[in-house]
Amino acid sequence: MSNIAVVIPAAKAPLEVKEVEVYTPGPHEFLVKNEVISFIPVEAKIAKLALIPIPYPAILGLSYGGTVEATGPEVTNFEVGDKVAVQKRFSQVGPQYGAYQRYVVAGDDTASKVPAGVDLVDAATLISNLTTIVGLFGVRLGLNRPKVDGTAAPVGKKVLIYGGSSSVGSLAVQWVSQAGYDVVTTTSPKHKSFVSKLGAVHVIDHTQEPGALVKDLKASGPYDYVVDTISLPQTVAMNAQVVAAQGGGKVYATLPPFGPETLPEGVIREFASWPEVLREEDKTGLEKWTYETYFPQALAKGRLLPQPVEKVSGGLTKGVNDALDKLHKGVSGVKLVVDPWE
Incomplete structure (x- = not known):
């Protein structure tokens, strides 16, 4: 099993496709075989304008969906084979957490199981702004x-x-x-x-x-x-x-x-x-309830309507950069997605 990622080597630098390691998840983490990358506008602002300071080199990408491949210590609510939608925290630092790759490490606190019968693409696009x-x-x-x-x-x-x-x-x-x-x-x-x-x-x-x-x-x-x-x-x-x-x-x-x-x-x-x-001010367990109860149940009951989806072809080699270019120019009323295995 090998892993391929889109890496940004420095601020505003051209993206590079590289082979990277397959990571080992830590406590309260699990490894996801990434099947759909969902894009939000701030990612283009980071890649093209360096709007938010981050350490480089970096693997960008904040939301995705896929299948659990392995679980780390202390993970109790996910198991191998689960379909999941994941949102990365800005505070998670390290190449293993970026969505622009085939295998990604997810934290068990900002991920949700995707119920049977729910489109993984819909779940990945909806979760992207949940926090x-x-x-x-x-x-x-x-x-x-x-x-x-x-x-x-x-x-x-x-x-x-x-x-x-x-x-x-x-x-x-x-x-x-x-x-x-x-x-x-x-x-x-x-x-x-x-x-x-x-x-x-x-x-x-x-x-x-x-x-x-x-x-x-x-x-x-x-x-x-x-x-x-x-x-x-x-x-x-x-x-x-x-x-x-x-x-x-x-x-x-x-x-x-x-x-x-x-x-x-x-x-x-x-x-x-x-x-x-x-993360800092939640005193009522709202985040835990949102990811464990509200989001999967709302998906299962059809209570959340996703934006129309536009798939950008080209996978990691071309699709990620094209999607960021589209976001930088501006899109209206659609969510862009890329298949990292294409």
Whole structure:
């Protein structure tokens, strides 16, 4: 058994395909035969722009799905042969944890079993932003947990989730609406049919002129929380106007500012590494429940709708780089995946 990986040797350097070791999992870890790599936009920002400092050389990639090949000490909830979806933590340092290879070491705390009958690709794409969602909405905002069975009782609070067709936004709309909150979100007409199925009470066209968009956003409020899952300067500025009209407060963002920004008086952008917020501030066992109970049961019951998938051909040799190029240029309403064995 041999292993092949896509390695980035230095910041912004061209990717290289290399033979690497087949790793031995440590305590609370297991080895996965990787069958599908799922991409999220931040990976292109790391590879192309070195947006987040990491040690080099590195094997990138944050989410994937496959079959358990071997288990390390103290692993009790996974066994050889299980189908799993995995999300890597940013805090996991070492080439063994990166998704851009055929055999990957997974931690048993951010992985879920994939129920029989569930498409592994769907599970791998859905899990890719799970800790961001749980860290932001479940821990920092303290929202209720979503219901696995039935319909949650109405909470009587409204949440604006800007960017309902995005990778983070589409999962966020489902998580928050399944917890009983009224969700208002945005999308383009192209993706309205998909976004309308996620559970929002109202979907607003974000392609309209900015002034009209802000007017529509305000009219659908007021909101208890405003979350911008796109977090570009122009989207934060518009969401800040909505918050200012309510008397001030926070725009919760999934990216830090790209540079100096001026927001209306009384409005601030709140950004954190939401996955690390979950790890550091979770006092209720929410993360464990999410990976062991909510995610596999929601998959089995068909309660989570994945984004449409676009498979990028070429495997590790060509597909990974092509997928990162596509992400860097910008994709809308789809999740890119690569088969590492192609």
